[in-house]
Amino acid sequence: MSKTTNTRPAIRWRLLSTASAFALLASAYGAGQAEAADGDADRPLIWIELGGQMEHIGGQGAFFTPGFLAANPTSVVLQHTCPVQAQTPPLSFGEDVKLSYQPEDSDWIIAASVRIGRSSNFRHTDHQTHGVFYRWLKYGEPLHLPQYPTFNAHPLSWEKFAKTDARHKESHAIIDFNVGKDVGLGMFGTGSSSVLSAGVRIAQFTAKQSVDMRARPDLHFGGYKFPAYHITYQTASFNTYHVTGHADRDFHGVGPTLSWSGSTPFAGNTQGGEITFDWGANAALLFGKQRTRVRDMETGWSKARAGNDSLPYVTLYQRPGGHSNNRSVTVPNLGASAGLSYRYADAKISIGYRYDVFLKAVDTGIDTSKTSNLTFNGPYASISIGLGD
Numbered sequence: 001m002s003k004t005t006n007t008r009p010a011i012r013w014r015l016l017s018t019a020s021a022f023a024l025l026a027s028a029y030g031a032g033q034a035e036a037a038d039g040d041a042d043r044p045l046i047w048i049e050l051g052g053q054m055e056h057i058g059g060q061g062a063f064f065t066p067g068f069l070a071a072n073p074t075s076v077v078l079q080h081t082c083p084v085q086a087q088t089p090p091l092s093f094g095e096d097v098k099l100s101y102q103p104e105d106s107d108w109i110i111a112a113s114v115r116i117g118r119s120s121n122f123r124h125t126d127h128q129t130h131g132v133f134y135r136w137l138k139y140g141e142p143l144h145l146p147q148y149p150t151f152n153a154h155p156l157s158w159e160k161f162a163k164t165d166a167r168h169k170e171s172h173a174i175i176d177f178n179v180g181k182d183v184g185l186g187m188f189g190t191g192s193s194s195v196l197s198a199g200v201r202i203a204q205f206t207a208k209q210s211v212d213m214r215a216r217p218d219l220h221f222g223g224y225k226f227p228a229y230h231i232t233y234q235t236a237s238f239n240t241y242h243v244t245g246h247a248d249r250d251f252h253g254v255g256p257t258l259s260w261s262g263s264t265p266f267a268g269n270t271q272g273g274e275i276t277f278d279w280g281a282n283a284a285l286l287f288g289k290q291r292t293r294v295r296d297m298e299t300g301w302s303k304a305r306a307g308n309d310s311l312p313y314v315t316l317y318q319r320p321g322g323h324s325n326n327r328s329v330t331v332p333n334l335g336a337s338a339g340l341s342y343r344y345a346d347a348k349i350s351i352g353y354r355y356d357v358f359l360k361a362v363d364t365g366i367d368t369s370k371t372s373n374l375t376f377n378g379p380y381a382s383i384s385i386g387l388g389d
Contacts, residue, residue, distance in 0.1 A: 051382025253288025
């Protein structure tokens with residue numbers, strides 16, 4: 001199940017709304033200028049691109065792995081969706097908008113883009129056994145003594161169990177401002193383009209995760225025998241555990257970026273519609289902040305005789321954990337994309353796959369600091385409209 005809200009949706013939507021409004025104003029202005037000019041080229045002055053993506057995000061944070069999991073590797077209640085697997089984050093879904101402007105009779109292109117995404121989920125897992133045991137046995141069978149009813153066997157229900165509640169929330173934004181020049185010169189064939197750009201990239205990422213685990217992974221049975229009467233008094237003992245954990249992580253950075261993108265037609269024509277192969281590569285160096293705050297607590301208790309309330313639970317251990325940091329970082333960023341587009345007149349539909357990695361951008365550790373790469377990869381689709389022919 002999935003039902004939470006993102007921490008900064010308002011900021012993301014303001015960015016998207018602002019970019020969209022700017023796109024409409026600029027397109028209206030560009031269209032007016034184009035209509036007033038004689039002999040204008042047949043290419044649009046402005047392209048507005050709207051799209052969406054589905055991404056797998058790596059480097060959101062390590063899972064909470066309490067000690068009782070390693071101490072009970074064969075427990076049946078930990079063999080299904082275990083407390084670690086329950087913490088797996090969902091796919092992220094997002095939107096992007098891009099505005100590009102190319103003046104008349106010029107190879108220069110000015111572009112701005114905003115790419116945002118978010119994901120959130122809540123997962124509950126509950127695994128338990130069902131069984132009973134009898135305190136009094138005679139000849140290995142439940143004891144029944146009509147003349148002594150207080151000694152009769154009464155079934156006691158004690159189960160092994162493992163319950164986990166895991167919550168996860170993530171949001172991210174990548175904003176680019178670029179100025180580029182078409183340097184293709186037909187190097188990839190007639191009608192192809194190759195744009196080399198430079199500009200500024202702003203990236204931000206936040207993730208929150210929390211977990212609550214309760215488990216009784218094993219039961220141990222023992223007993224006292226009375227051989228003269230062929231009677232056994234059975235006992236059950238167990239250990240039980242409770243784990244809580246919460247982590248907040250974020251990265252914010254800004255820095256220069258270089259990109260190279262291209263498009264090569266391989267089917268159709270500009271009059272009747274054509275299909276192109278699109279590709280891109282980018283590199284950036286971001287300067288920013290990396291913040292992390294993790295807190296967790298694992299507690300274990302022991303019960304000597306199940307069902308005997310006169311014997312208290314004994315605390316085995318209590319282990320607090322976690323760490324914090326707030327530091328300045330320099331993060332290299334590399335990315336690539338490849339896809340196909342179908343263009344007819346001044347409209348274009350595109351699909352493809354892209355990958356971005358921010359090297360050592362996030363502290364993913366639990367009890368100690370551990371920097372890891374933040375990666376985004378997945379398919380995307382977009383529709384573009386050209387204005388101001």
